[in-house]
Amino acid sequence: MKQRALHHFVASLALLMGAGSCMDFNGVDKEINITTHVDDWRDEVIYQILVDRFANGDEGNDYRIDANAPARYHGGDWQGIVDNLDYLETLGVTALWISPVVKNVETDADVDGYHGYWAQDFEATNPHFGDMAALRGLVDAAHARGMKVIIDIVANHVGQAFYYDINMNGSADVLIQGNGIDSPVVHINEYDPDFDARGIQAFTSLGEAGPAPVIFGNDPATNHMPPNPAPFRKVENYNRKGRTIDFEDEDQLLHGDFPGGLKDLDTRRCEVKRTFVDVYARWIELSDADGFRIDTIKHVEYEFWRYFAPHIRRRLAAKGKTNFFMFGEAFDGRDDLVGSFTKTFPPDPSEEACETDGQPITGEQVDGVFYFPQYFQAIRDVFQYAQSTDRIEQLWADRSANYGTQPVPGGIGIPPTEAVVNFLDNHDVARFLYGVQDQPAPVQRALMHNALAFVFTAQGIPCLYYGTEQDFAGGNDPANREDLWTSGYATDGDTFQWIQRLIKIRNSYTALRRGDLSVVWSTSRTGDEEDAGVFAFQRNGGDQANGYVLVVFNTHRSKESHTGFEGNTMSVIAPPGTVLVDVLGPAQQSFTVSADGRIDVTVPASSAMILVPQGDVTSLD
């Protein structure tokens, strides 16, 4: 204490001498009071930012950048986001999902860790993006505008932390074996060898030689350094089985290294569980961010999430932050698998051994998921490839079975069925426009606008990948990670304004955000049938019983369709005689619900209508 008092005295003296030269760390150096900034996550519109590619606000943290190589650092940082909050506010998004913040392996195999998923130090910021004060500055600036910040995290693996010394020569080798005639040419990278259920084995000319030694990197220049914190430097906390080859194999899925040499932690171990809670809760305690997007959730055992999620909630709640949103990402089209991480499964009694705070493990997991099944079955199959819309209805119908239906205790107060995060595309898939590049440009844009309308009206929380508003059309990673600054942050583009309008509509009609959803028309027809490509749902009820919205899509690329087939017209719950007005299209077409509760809506090709009762129509300006 005496030493600290002395420091304070000296610092005060120095400040007096410096006449205002004090350093402002955005309050990070003081006691931070974290608090809840979210009312209802369904009201939010998430904007996914790949920090390195969004905006470069601080040239001071530019090092080793190569803006011409898509797989290298380009210079974006947190200050760049702060500098462009006007742009985001103009667009209308309300929550910023930023790519991982932790320090990464700098570069590996001539590819950089610009994306953030190669963690090396879970307690340090990625210096390319800024320091803790800069992160805090971003969160504060966002909060000042009513925006929230979601931090991307990884709990499955670390970066290329070590190699398996298969030939026990003490160096990381790339081995090529076989002559291609008598035996296949085999390429073995000691950083990323193929999966072996026994654990990676050492191998010499005389045969196998037992478990391969694990050797942590020690190259500061590329930051192939032993991970931090200390528990992640223990060999026993890794599964050490090599690269996952077969994602259908549960052992490989859960215990294999993620492709690229990303070392899989043994997330069943208590020390690993506790460490992850500590390091990630701390990021929120320091930054006051509002949620986690959790990477590679399906590669981690349920028991980990049963431990991690409740502990995070309790720890943050104790500090004053509730309604903390955690949604997981499983790059998988299987809805039951993806949804399973939102369900409550009873824990194995052995899991209690990890408990330290006396609270029983009750089995709840994350609040929601990144809705990959919908991406595959609706966005890709229907809106990009014009397949039948009945698959969407089926997908949604299964949701109540595949997802948790009750709000998670201590969570966001919304059942996981309503907390799915809907998206058009993201950093792991080719951009929407890339998938329809065979179409004429006007059609491409119409298809995307239609899909966007779907994302912003479907039940859940919409998420927009940065650059979509600028018609970016990159292919698969890393081509889909363009520099946003090349757009000039224009706000007058058609797509920008289309999204702007969709968000305004969503904000204007509560039922679009919080209402229950029921599908009122889908079809298996995709040809020249009268309802080919039509999909319609209505939203009302829930905790917004007074609102009503009917959304009708025509996903057919070339013909108009209507909500009827062979004399059977769509039935809705809106009272007979209700006049519904399309608030999306410029014509503001209106339709009247018939006496028998039916309504026939004709929609042009690749377009949508958002119909609200005439009396509810409000100005969007």
Place this chain on the structure above:
Amino acid sequence: MTAHPHIRRRETEPRAPVHAPAKPPFPLAMVYSRAVRRVARSVIERSVSKPRRPRRAGLTAACTVILSLAILPPDARASPFAIPAVASPPSTSPPAVDPPAADPPAADPPAQDAPDLPTTTTTSPTSSAAEVEALERRLAAVEARLAEVEGEADTLAERPAAPETPAPLRAPGTLDGQAPPNYADGFHFGSYGRVMVAGDGRGRPGRNTDIVAHGSRLDESTYAELELRREDAWESVGAYTRIVATMAMAAPVFHYDANFDAKIAIRNLYLEETGLGLKGLSVWAGSRMYRGDDIYVLDWWPLDNLNTLGGGAAYRFKTGTFVKIHSGINQPQSDFYVQTVTRSPPLEMPGAIPVNILDRQKITNSLKLGHVINVGETGGVKVIAYGETHHMRAGQREVDDNAFEDLPSEFGYVAGGELSLFTGKRSTHLNAWVRYAGGLAAYGDFARPTQPAPDNSTKGARELVVALGGNYEVGPFALMLGSYFRSFRNASPALDYDDIDEGIILLRPQVWIKDIFGLALEGSYQVQQRGALWNPPGEDDLRPLVGTVGKIGVVPFLAIAGRGSYSRPHLRFIYTATMRNDAARAMYATDDVMSLRNVDHFIGFGAEWWFGSTSYFRD
């Protein structure tokens, strides 16, 4: 050697040899005053040890020399065509200057010495009434002092003859290392040097443990400058020429690392003309260490320390006012200035040749205005106003094959000042500086800017320095002071590790015993805050990174040249203990022993000298 036909050799001694310990730079008045004492003392000693010699004759001779020393400026004495009779301004040289050069902290450009421009010490033959009055006052003072000396001599002569005692340990013929230079025709040699033999008591080499940019110099490493100088008086034009070439070398030396190589730099290579066409005017051109007053104990020039290829001029008015201007260029090795790529040769010749895509120089201009106000017989006040401008044109840098980025033009400036109080006796002085630098200049003389502004420029970078340095000597005691506060922000708007607030206070009391042995104690406390946060051990919260270092040092030394804070040479033993807090340890890289130790020791011995070098004397 054949003399150049236009060179006329001086006919008088360039300077009366003074058998006295080397002293720091003084105003001329001080030098003369001291010279009076020295010569008088030598007279007394001679009269005591050799009583048979006619005392009066000796005193008469001494009086002649003393008057010569007291009244005539060195150049006037040295040159047959110098205009005699009028005393030079008594305090045109900085009072408390002349620190030996030293290795600077790594973050700064290599330290080097550039003396203030030489001052013409002759004045107009037509003296003003005020000058005459001043001269009379000084003569009266000299005469009074002579009377004292004579009285002392008489007293001593009346005593019984003392037994023969060993001569004082002073090297006969040793010149005051910081005395004003005499433009003595011919070649001259000067030097600053220090050699350090040190360890940390644990088997490792002794290491500098400062965290601030300018800390204690006790643990600095070996460094030396060797200066070869040619001086000529040109009778035909009434001017003096000085050509200076200074070679500097830094550790490690061959006998340490067995590497038959050396770190060598040319620190001075210039020609200076004094009195050419206009008395009081000097001009120079070449490569030069160009700087003003320093804080010796911090090895630092707080206000002006420029290292350029350039030229300048100085003019000293008879009123005590002086003005110096300078303009120079440099191009430190950095891709901020130069980027070299390979290109195909012209005319489809095979191979590749280097091409400078970026190749820009920094132009630095400086202006110094000063005025010295004499106070009493030897003291005074010096006031300096100082400014610099730094300029660089825009450029382009290749960031990838045939992809370029623009580098905007750069501008920087410095505004500052100095207030110097000096007694003129025994180097007692107190200097205060304030300096503010903006833009490119904030990064220093050899700027290699990092953390630029969003437009890739240095706009927004700034540095504020407030510094205090001094020396006080009384009897066998002395106290040296060095302290400063510095706030630096790079051009990047965000705080980062290179944004710094720092300061130090350092005191070095010294005592001499029998003018041959000295003991210095040094205590310093330095604080540095970086624009970074960290986790103190055992704490969850992030805290500002505020490193503190306390150092104490004990330095017994042999003062071969006698007592005085600035007398050299020294043979010395050095022990320092450095105590650093956790934050200071955190400023070192992982596994650096200084990141692991709370306390470090520095145990060593060595030597330090300076003499006859333009880097250290003042004129």
